[in-house]
Amino acid sequence: MPSLYVHIPFCRHRCGYCDFNTYSGLDSIIPRYVEALAKEIREVGTQGDAPSLHTLFFGGGTPSLLTAGQAGVLMQAIRHSFSIEADAEITLEANPGGLTEGYLSELLVLGLNRISLGVQSIHPAELAVLEREHGIEQVVSSVRAARAAGFANLSLDLIYGIPGQTLDTWEESLTRVLALEPDHLSLYALTLEHGTPLRREVRSGRVPAPDDDLAAEMYEQAGERLARNGFAQYEISNWARRMAGPDAWRFASRHNLQYWRNLPYFGVGAGAHGYVNGRRYSNVLAPATYIRRMDSGASRGWPLSRAAARSEILSNDEAMRQSMWLGLRLTEEGVPVGGFQHRFGVSPDERFGREIDELLAHRLIERQAKPDRLRLTEHGRLLANQVFVRFV
Ligand code: SF4
CATH class of the missing domain: 3.20.20.70 (Aldolase class I)
Known part of the structure; x- marks a missing residue:
């Protein structure tokens, strides 16, 4: 939803x-x-x-x-x-x-x-x-x-x-x-x-x-x-x-x-971002331009409105990367392995095996069982940007 x-x-x-x-x-x-x-x-x-x-x-x-x-x-x-x-x-x-x-x-x-x-x-x-x-x-x-x-x-x-x-x-x-x-x-x-x-x-x-x-x-x-x-x-x-x-x-x-679970959201208003049906989009930034576009701009295909400035369909690979770095922000929940596999048809290890092994070796992330998930270690929270950059 x-x-x-x-x-x-x-x-x-x-x-x-x-x-x-x-x-x-x-x-x-x-x-x-x-x-x-x-x-x-x-x-x-x-x-x-x-x-x-x-x-x-x-x-x-x-x-x-x-x-x-x-x-x-x-x-x-x-x-x-x-x-x-x-x-x-x-x-x-x-x-x-x-x-x-x-x-x-x-x-x-x-x-x-x-x-x-x-x-x-x-x-x-x-x-x-x-x-x-x-x-x-x-x-x-x-x-x-x-x-x-x-x-x-x-x-x-x-x-x-x-x-x-x-x-x-x-x-x-x-x-x-x-x-x-x-x-x-x-x-x-x-x-x-x-x-x-x-x-x-x-x-x-x-x-x-x-x-x-x-x-x-x-x-x-x-x-x-x-x-x-x-x-x-x-x-x-x-x-x-x-x-x-x-x-x-x-x-x-x-x-x-x-957002962190990489699930859909609509964004309305000047400069708002949205992510719906695999499409990432954003609106024009300036409020006056936004008002003008909503008054007289040409309509666009859903989920875009007349105010949309940018829009792209995320590839499956980009969506997987996004799910990794956003999910790793969640310090308790992390990236649920089963949920990832269900959504993308491959496990995080199948797609990002090398990155995951290196991060585990540096103790920046940890693997948890029951439920099976990957998440940041306490040390990794301090160096989180070094972790995320591996998936961007
Ligand atoms: S200008 Fe200040 S109050 Fe306004 S959004 Fe930025 S930080 Fe918040």
Whole structure:
């Protein structure tokens, strides 16, 4: 069953490290963008005969810039042209600040049931390096508002490896976010993306370069701390609150699991990517071009909409490679050998025997029996890019 990603490419302010497809100063076109998005949702859903969705994700950008009315327009378009499973996970990414209980209650009534909040750090100096505009007070009030509104699934993001960050300040950030009792945590290593102001600052020497060894220590420190505090890691950067019995992974992000399992998802909105029927595609990047294309562009064959810019059918071999490196991101589940064989007609060892043997010899991956699967070792998690590159 597929998923749906909805991209909202607007932010109040552009953070210095961000290379996402998002824009500040374009708030005036949000109403027209929402209309175009509803049009694309209807086009893709209706042509596809109302596919059933088990996860939806409003990502960005800052989707919480949408009014509840605008989110309602989008949810209505989705309900009208797709089918949404009764227990679907429906996430909205949000930034702390400006989130009120009233607003979040309206989202809950619309069917949204998971909030993912970008905290990044609790320290003003680290937030300043990232050019984030919020402070810890807004994080606390946003979490309180989400819980008061009734959200029972709350995820918080933190960043480590920030110039100037120490093991102590990182521990303080972890302590403070754990005190907020989230259900899920995403911890991302800061990367200096091409073309970002932060990269330029570091290159010019105005900001110290991130220290990779220190970042690796922070990662290990976090893994130990979260395990002690009742969280189980299931992906390189993601931890879910540990639950008992069949509900053990209740708080793992079902939407992101869809990507890591290399399963189909639709993508709508400017710059959104999708992967449906073996076809990988993406839409035009600029919101104004996107609106224009949805107004007057030529229609394309399903699953593409008028906004599609790129599209290719993945060969079987590319799909196998993708399943390997995405699956190896899943630290518990890994690549299930039986599932891979069932999907592709060959086992991972038949197709990637040499790569697998070398990675096993270097103890970067391990083989587990019952169920038979390949997954990263703890050492391999620290050197994951060296593993993935073997399958790209
Ligand atoms: S809020 Fe998020 S998406 Fe927006 S500029 Fe900052 S990092 Fe990028």
